[in-house]
Amino acid sequence: xxxxxxxxxxxxxxxxIRLAQGNGGILTKKLxxxxxxxTANKELDLLHDAASVTFAGPFLSMxxxxxxxxxxxxxxxxxxxxSIYGTVNDLAVVGAxxxxxxxxxxxxxxxSMTALKxxxxxxxxxxxxxxxxxxTGDTKVVPKGFGGGVYINTTGVGDSQETPIWDTSLIRPxxxxxxxxxxxxxxxxxxxxxxxxxxxxxxKSDCASVFPLVNAIRDLEGVRFVRDPTRGGLSVLLHDVxxxxxxxxxLIENNIPVRPEVASVCDILGFDPFVLACEGRVIAIVSPDIxxxxxxxxxxxxxxxxxxxxxxxxxxxxxxxxxxxxxxxGGRRFMSELEDxxxxxxx
Amino acid sequence: xxxxxxxxxxxxxxxxIRLAQGNGGILTKKLxxxxxxxTANKELDLLHDAASVTFAGPFLSMxxxxxxxxxxxxxxxxxxxxSIYGTVNDLAVVGAxxxxxxxxxxxxxxxSMTALKxxxxxxxxxxxxxxxxxxTGDTKVVPKGFGGGVYINTTGVGDSQETPIWDTSLIRPxxxxxxxxxxxxxxxxxxxxxxxxxxxxxxKSDCASVFPLVNAIRDLEGVRFVRDPTRGGLSVLLHDVxxxxxxxxxLIENNIPVRPEVASVCDILGFDPFVLACEGRVIAIVSPDIxxxxxxxxxxxxxxxxxxxxxxxxxxxxxxxxxxxxxxxGGRRFMSELEDxxxxxxx
Numbered sequence: 150x151x152x153x154x155x156x157x158x159x160x161x162x163x164x165x166i167r168l169a170q171g172n173g174g175i176l177t178k179k180l181x182x183x184x185x186x187x188t189a190n191k192e193l194d195l196l197h198d199a200a201s202v203t204f205a206g207p208f209l210s211m212x213x214x215x216x217x218x219x220x221x222x223x224x225x226x227x228x229x230x231x232s233i234y235g236t237v238n239d240l241a242v243v244g245a246x247x248x249x250x251x252x253x254x255x256x257x258x259x260x261s262m263t264a265l266k267x268x269x270x271x272x273x274x275x276x277x278x279x280x281x282x283x284x285t286g287d288t289k290v291v292p293k294g295f296g297g298g299v300y301i302n303t304t305g306v307g308d309s310q311e312t313p314i315w316d317t318s319l320i321r322p323x324x325x326x327x328x329x330x331x332x333x334x335x336x337x338x339x340x341x342x343x344x345x346x347x348x349x350x351x352x353k354s355d356c357a358s359v360f361p362l363v364n365a366i367r368d369l370e371g372v373r374f375v376r377d378p379t380r381g382g383l384s385v386l387l388h389d390v391x392x393x394x395x396x397x398x399x400l401i402e403n404n405i406p407v408r409p410e411v412a413s414v415c416d417i418l419g420f421d422p423f424v425l426a427c428e429g430r431v432i433a434i435v436s437p438d439i440x441x442x443x444x445x446x447x448x449x450x451x452x453x454x455x456x457x458x459x460x461x462x463x464x465x466x467x468x469x470x471x472x473x474x475x476x477x478x479g480g481r482r483f484m485s486e487l488e489d490x491x492x493x494x495x496x
Numbered sequence: 497x498x499x500x501x502x503x504x505x506x507x508x509x510x511x512x513i514r515l516a517q518g519n520g521g522i523l524t525k526k527l528x529x530x531x532x533x534x535t536a537n538k539e540l541d542l543l544h545d546a547a548s549v550t551f552a553g554p555f556l557s558m559x560x561x562x563x564x565x566x567x568x569x570x571x572x573x574x575x576x577x578x579s580i581y582g583t584v585n586d587l588a589v590v591g592a593x594x595x596x597x598x599x600x601x602x603x604x605x606x607x608s609m610t611a612l613k614x615x616x617x618x619x620x621x622x623x624x625x626x627x628x629x630x631x632t633g634d635t636k637v638v639p640k641g642f643g644g645g646v647y648i649n650t651t652g653v654g655d656s657q658e659t660p661i662w663d664t665s666l667i668r669p670x671x672x673x674x675x676x677x678x679x680x681x682x683x684x685x686x687x688x689x690x691x692x693x694x695x696x697x698x699x700k701s702d703c704a705s706v707f708p709l710v711n712a713i714r715d716l717e718g719v720r721f722v723r724d725p726t727r728g729g730l731s732v733l734l735h736d737v738x739x740x741x742x743x744x745x746x747l748i749e750n751n752i753p754v755r756p757e758v759a760s761v762c763d764i765l766g767f768d769p770f771v772l773a774c775e776g777r778v779i780a781i782v783s784p785d786i787x788x789x790x791x792x793x794x795x796x797x798x799x800x801x802x803x804x805x806x807x808x809x810x811x812x813x814x815x816x817x818x819x820x821x822x823x824x825x826g827g828r829r830f831m832s833e834l835e836d837x838x839x840x841x842x843x
């Protein structure tokens with residue numbers, strides 16, 4: 150896999166990340182102090198190899214994600230904000246309260262220091278907003294041509310009183326499928342933000358914390374399953390549920406909120422909005438008797454205003470584990486499953 | 497930062513990682529099932545966005561590292577093994593017992609599936625050996641030219657009864673500086689393994705868990721500070737200590753174990769073995785009265801056979817925070833500090 154050894158440019162202007170800033174020595178320390186130290190990270194332990202904190206438990210939830218989105222900045226956020234929301238959301242949907250986050254940067258030689266600071270700035274803002282502490286980190290610099298600007302891994306831990314709170318095994322025929330808002334915004338926005346397409350629009354990423362949405366329904370009896378439709382979008386999430394339960398899912402296309410801008414971008418670029426990532430939405434599968442209660446809760450919360458009941462769980466002896474869509478004309482089609490499409494670096 | 501949009505090769509042979517394997521759909525699931533599922537990871541939770549486990553506490557230690565070593569495989573290990581040992585070691589040196597690990601892979605399109613399986617195999621071996629559970633993971637595929645074969649982030653959590661156990665603030669003049677074995681092996685081995693140099697030798701990486709070494713002295717009164725000299729080697733670690741304490745460190749060059757092969761490689765390539773990474777060594781700074789007890793403990797443990805007393809902490813009213821070396825001829829020089837050298841992708 151080794152490429153020809155390209156000479157490093159190692160420019161001397163101070164706005165450009167240099168290889169030597171990743172060697173672990175004086176320049177690495179300076180980079181960390183200049184860029185990553187921030188009053189928002191009160192517990193960030195720069196001196197030790199690991200940070201130590203008290204932990205309530207009794208259960209610990211842990212999640213990890215590398216964010217390799219291209220471009221690193223887009224309307225509504227950047228990779229720094231996304232890396233916090235993504236990890237907070239993965240903890241929220243298993244019923245945990247997000248607490249501590251680690252961040253690890255892989256920066257490509259030549260990346261702009263100004264851009265890096267902007268990424269870190271939005272990361273810190275998102276951490277403050279979501280009430281998590283960034284307690285430990287790592288910084289690597291890779292040579293030009295061996296990275297993609299900046300890649301960020303965030304790993305989060307949260308605590309919970311019981312586990313698992315929700316599971317596909319709790320799902321029953323007749324349950325309702327709810328979504329907290331429009332789907333595909335993040336994916337469509339990132340596709341559009343790629344200069345390659347030469348398109349510009351009003352689209353904004355939906356990236357945000359779903360913790361308030363999840364927390365609002367955490368103690369309701371009858372919530373079966375909660376998940377955020379990220380990579381692979383609504384389609385991958387619902388196909389997972391159908392496969393795991395053996396039940397079918399019937400969606401009403403008219404009820405699935407898709408912004409007109411997202412629909413247009415998808416039409417033009419040939420993508421299905423149902424396979425595009427959301428980064429601030431949540432799907433809940435709930436017993437029919439609490440369905441309207443959940444929607445009322447959600448619609449009263451920021452980012453939940455457009456919550457919808459989009460479908461039901463059904464049992465059919467002939468077909469098993471299928472996701473179908475009732476079209477606006479009353480027809481029925483199977484939801485396309487994400488197979489061979491290369492949709493890289495959306496998140 | 498966006499490069500020209502290169503066409504993806506997307507070859508069809510099954511030994512090559514393809515972009516679509518990172519889209520979050522069916523092919524991603526197949527990749528995860530084929531490569532990452534393993535009986536060694538009993539608690540690996542593939543179905544949820546976060547894994548939930550019981551956690552003893554009362555203190556939680558957390559550490560993160562991205563491993564971007566090039567080449568990804570080298571005598572004595574590969575990036576998979578290294579990613580476990582590195583994270584286990586960072587937890588061990590703060591006095592925690594390593595428990596749970598997350599692993600996040602950024603794979604470059606075109607990387608070999610066989611190589612990936614070998615990386616994961618050694619990762620699982622190291623996890624079993626060090627008694628940690630890999631409980632959650634993430635897999636991203638980036639286009640050719642936007643990665644370096646395979647990059648792995650591991651984040652680890654451990655528990656401890658008290659925190660911090662050791663700290664530079666406990667260090668006193670007269671304390672002894674001990675090392676558990678030869679320095680620079682890993683760094684020299686990786687430099688040599690790069691085909692670029694056309695050199696081949698008997699060198700092996702020292703990559704291993706330091707938990708047994710740390711655990712053996714954890715309850716001794718008089719241990720002030722424990723750390724593993726990874727990126728930046730002995731030099732960065734000791735300069736950190738000198739700067740933080742304001743004391744000087746005086747090393748006896750003859751006592752610092754450097755393998756003859758490492759010394760030769762450094763001579764030929766022009767590197768200082770004291771700035772090269774170790775991945776299985778530990779430095780302890782201890783009160784003089786327990787110095788021989790620590791060495792006896794270490795020398796009775798695998799990878800501690802060549803433990804040495806290499807220097808002392810001293811106080812000097814003229815000089816502060818300096819690291820000096822008494823040479824074999826009785827002279828004195830300051831240890832060189834790692835500044836501007838681009839030494840990327842050693843770990």
